[in-house]
Amino acid sequence: MEAHLVATIVFKEVFTRYGAPRVLVSDRGRNFMSKLVSALCEMFDIIRHHTSAYHPQTNATCERLNSTLEQIPRAYVNEHQQNWPSILSAAMMAIRMSPATQSTGFSPFFMLFGKEMNLPVDTSLIPKTSMGMDAQCFFEQLLQSLTVAKEIAGSNMKIAQEKSKKRHDIKAKEPTFIVGDWVLLKNMRTKKGISLKLMHKHIGPYYISGLGPNFTYRLIDCKTQIPLKDLINASRIKKYVKPEPVRLEN
Template identity: 45%
Template sequence: MFGQDMKIPFDIALEPKDNLPHDTKTYLNQFISNIKVAHTIAHQNEAVNKEKDKVRHDEKAKTQTFAVGDLVLIKVHKFPPGVSRKLCDKADGPYHIEEIGPNHTYALRRQSDQKKHKALMNATYLQLYTRPEPVRQRLTIHPPNQNDPQHLIQTQNL
């Protein structure tokens, strides 16, 4: 903006200062030791923040549990090329839960052809299947009864 390149804090840190020793070796050794200290501080801060994030995640995370015999759907993450993901099914199934494995994993068997799923599935990829409700019957509108007193009043008002 003012005819010169913008300086970022890292550039300013690399510029030699007036109170530096004139010997290059001592300057480099001091500079490298400062970088190592900054590096260890950054690692410590990262570890503290990761622990805080883990605690916060564990408080809010709710892993759904299923029982043997429950019907579940597997969430689909891969869609065929050339087809909009909005138009594809978001889940595949239903599957029966056959076994409960370690760490919230489940052995599944497809309900339609009784084929066993090749691997244990984690609960995060499963959702409970609810059978669709039967479609309600449409209301049939009957023609009004000519002898009905309400119909006679309505036709007289017209």
């Protein structure tokens, strides 16, 4: 997917339909890092945030949804795996109408439109226009339900986040790396023809030359003195103990 296609879809399918967001989070793919996408965000006054290299947890909400979305076509795809694009629309409909029981308590569709999605079983229960329901009263009820839903969803989301944080904090430890530390970097790339199982888990050593936001670091190769282009998250590095020089005694 080229940069111009990403920019076109974001503009036509998101900005013109729902309005421009305040913040846009993406990974560090070239199509998202392009000058074209950056110019589009600058035009709409959108703040850009990028995930650190090989750390998808930064964009966990999107990655988790992608994981769910992959499972649905797997159950319905044909033996040649050629019909998966036609399944996506129905899969997205199922996701949009499903309540987020672990966070907001409401479906994404309800959070956006203030009402649940109409399904075939529901259409027969919709009041006929001949019943004379006042339009202004209807919209007032719609706005009221949307406001209440957002308040409840915000409260539910906060509770869910607090529970998640407590579970995380039980085992989590704040990184203690400082500038000048020698570290090893978790190897995330596999050369063609090389088995992942037999590769060294970490490469290096590197030394930390600078600190970034949210426990990210700038690394420089100790041998070549070439800095890495991207910030590295603390979860991918571990301390390296410099070998002591060998002393020969007569």
